[in-house]
Amino acid sequence: MSFFKKLRDRMFRSSDKIGEGLEALVADEGGAGDAAPAVAPSAPAAPEAGAGKPGLLGRIFGGGGAEEPRRLVDDAMLESLEEVLIQADMGVETAVRVTANIAEGRFGKRISTRELKAALAAEVARIMEPVARPLPIYPKRPQVVLVVGVNGSGKTTTIGKLASQFKAAGKSVVIAAGDTFRAAAVEQLQVWGQRAGVPVLTAAEGSDPASLAFDALTQAQAQGADLLLIDTAGRLQNRQDLMEELAKIVRVIRKVDATAPHNTLLVLDATTGQNAISQVDIFRKIADVTGLVMTKLDGTAKGGVLVALADRFGLPIHAIGVGEQIDDLAPFDPEDFAKALVGQE
DSSP states (O other): OOHHHHHHHHTTTTOHHHHHHHHHHHHHHHTSSOOOOSSOOOOOOOOOTTOOOOOTGGGGGTTTSSOOOOEEOOHHHHHHHHHHHHHTTOOHHHHHHHHHHHHTTTTTSEEOHHHHHHHHHHHHHHHHGGGBOOOOOOSSSSEEEEEEOOTTSSHHHHHHHHHHHHHHTTOOEEEEOOOTTOHHHHHHHHHHHHHHTOOEEOOOTTOOHHHHHHHHHHHHHHHTOSEEEEEOOOOGGGHHHHHHHHHHHHHHHHHHOTTOOSEEEEEEEGGGTTHHHHHHHHHHHHSOOOEEEEEOGGGOSOTTHHHHHHHHHOOOEEEEEOSSSGGGEEEOOHHHHHHHHHTOO
16 A cells, blocks of 8 residues: 555544534535526546545535535635635635635636635645655665654654664664653664664653763764664653753763764654644754654644645655554655545545
């Protein structure tokens, strides 16, 4: 199965509640006193081969039905579209901007479901294109990648998947289980390490993560490893402690390599919706975040937050995840994401 098919099939699979609201919105719009169509609705379109379940935003446009009526682009329709985008956690500012761009050149005209979905997908892809960048690989050995994020964001699993993928690509990888306060995180990394044949350095529960990071970097250098992935704690209930802990990790590893860390990845859970924006704000202050990974897009109706993040922060989006398997984490593709978001084939 291609990653796009996974993305399309799994994205928003739990969006029934919002989907019901969108369906009601469509019904209201159809009976809201709109004048009779200036042109007859287009003939029913033949279903495409392999058509899947329409995406969250696709439902407002009737993407799952046989008919594709042509609808007038007017103020009422655009206001409804803004509401749908906001419900998908695209954020008010981004939703207004996207809607205005779609209206340009189309206001007062009637467009089909298919045309409107294509216009929305194109606009989303345009926003996402500048930030779609794979994790850069540098000639520096070992390349130190510090991974941050709140507990439960999928940070530990992401590290395991990245380690396995880089190992499969012929890279030598070392993992440092730096979230020394959560035994479950350490055990999870050890499982991934065993699967991939990647060493996982651990320390006693509650011990100093900076000391572990120092030892891990020293060992990675001695082994000539290509990559060192360092897990970190994500206890935002006490931001000052977390800030000091991350700052200490950076200070200590820079005693070994003055240029480290070479990447600081922030892992975000898509199911948190708009909370992801506040997390980016916080972690940019705590750590020098260089790129994002978005997980759990298979379990949310709020994938639009990724568009809001791109529009607001412009940070590189390196990868997205739609499941628990190793190949369920893949480089971010803006066109595939946009198509999945609106339910396009």
